Amino acid sequence: MPSSRSSMLNPRRTPPPPVPVNFGRVMRVGTLGWAVALVVVVVLAAVGSIDWYASWVCGVGIVLGLLGTRWARRHPPVDAETPGPSAP
Template sequence: MPAPTRPSPPPLRVETRRVVLVGMVLWAVALVVVLLLGDRLDRVWTWTCVCGLVLAAGGLGIMRWQKQG
């Protein structure tokens, strides 16, 4: 494998907690919209929003746990 011609850029410093929280807010807004639309949409969209919130909450828990360890 040939050596890279230029060095890799430095990693970006991203506050992942803030990114996950913004994602949770977006999922929550989507859930409210889906609930307001009621029977006009399939229930799979409601559960998709709920799963997005649950997975994000789990991600926050894992991030908190890894910082302690």
């Protein structure tokens, strides 16, 4: 029976294939989450429970989400079966 150290260093199972993910959808959902957080933060800041600086965090999250959505649209996923530009 192999030791646990040798089995960790030399695994016998192959890793599962990567799961296809729609990055545009992921970015849109994340941006929507930051927008909801911004609304909550603005309400809490208006009541006086928290400081207004917390709204900057949500604003930056929205901006980064929009940039990520733009990136995802410009870089669509590449299918493994579709030959790339370097294929003859």
